[in-house]
């Protein structure tokens with residue numbers, strides 16, 4: 009069904025693999041549309057309680073496929089017809105029609121999303137990794153903002169997530185004068201949660217996903233929603249959002265199970281409902 013990504017579900021975890029390895033998994037319109045569909049599919053599937061996003065081959069994602077950027081006439085810089093789904097027009101329209109819906113879909117999917125950063129994440133590919141909830145990164149991988157090299161501004165949430173994760177000064181440094189951020193530095197400055205050897209990356213991401221998939225999924229989804237909104241709200245509004253979320257969480261079976269397990273001095277078994 010999908011041509012540019014792989015989608016598989018196993019033991020409560022959906023794995024979405026961007027699969028254009030010869031292009032460093034650079035985005036085309038088709039790939040973005042398929043990724044949006046895959047996140048929606050995972051979000052609707054009651055059997056899925058965590059999502060891993062990763063890339064096939066050497067790279068995580070190199071951002072927009074620079075051979076497939078439509079100009080005002082819908083053709084690429086070298087005169088070829090751009091991707092069938094490309095909107096002719098300006099970059100703003102391209103972001104509005106493709107990238108922004110993808111980032112919004114990831115943030116609105118009420119499941120934990122792990123970026124398993126297997127190789128370079130550049131441009132919108134870096135923003136994509138930052139839009140996920142948790143990041144595990146191979147020691148061989150690195151981030152490149154890249155936008156400045158082609159006279160553009162970080163997009164796809166880059167101007168939102170990067171300063172929130174590392175602070176404004178570091179974000180500006182990374183977006184302007186830095187060639188790359190290594191995995192080791194990314195870990196030190198809080199851009200990623202864990203780093204490990206390239207050989208152990210899948211194992212590490214799978215172990216993390218397995219833990220997340222055993223948590224009370226509704227509560228985790230509600231905390232994702234509430235923390236995201238909390239970034240935009242004052243204390244009074246956040247307190248009210250917490251009360252709202254807790255009202256919903258308080259009615260779940262998993263909440264009852266957690267309470268009962270505590271009283272019975274046993275480990276809770278959450279079902280995600």
Ligand code: LHQ
Pocket residue numbers: 030031032034070071072073074075077099102103128130131132133152154155157158160163
């Ligand atoms: C690629 C790409 C790529 C195509 C590597 N496209 N083929 C939004 C709205 C509108 C317009 C513009 O964009 C956006 C959002 C954005 O994402 S803008 C930023 C776009 N991305 C970039 O500018 C990054 C460009 N790539 C690079 O800087 C380097 O390739 C990185 C740092 C990712 C990797 O460097 P190396 O490890 O030295 O690999 P390489 O450069 O040799 O690339 C390997 C292959 O992948 C190569 O193909 P080839 O056939 O020669 O082996 C590249 O052409 C291809 N590739 N990125 N974005």
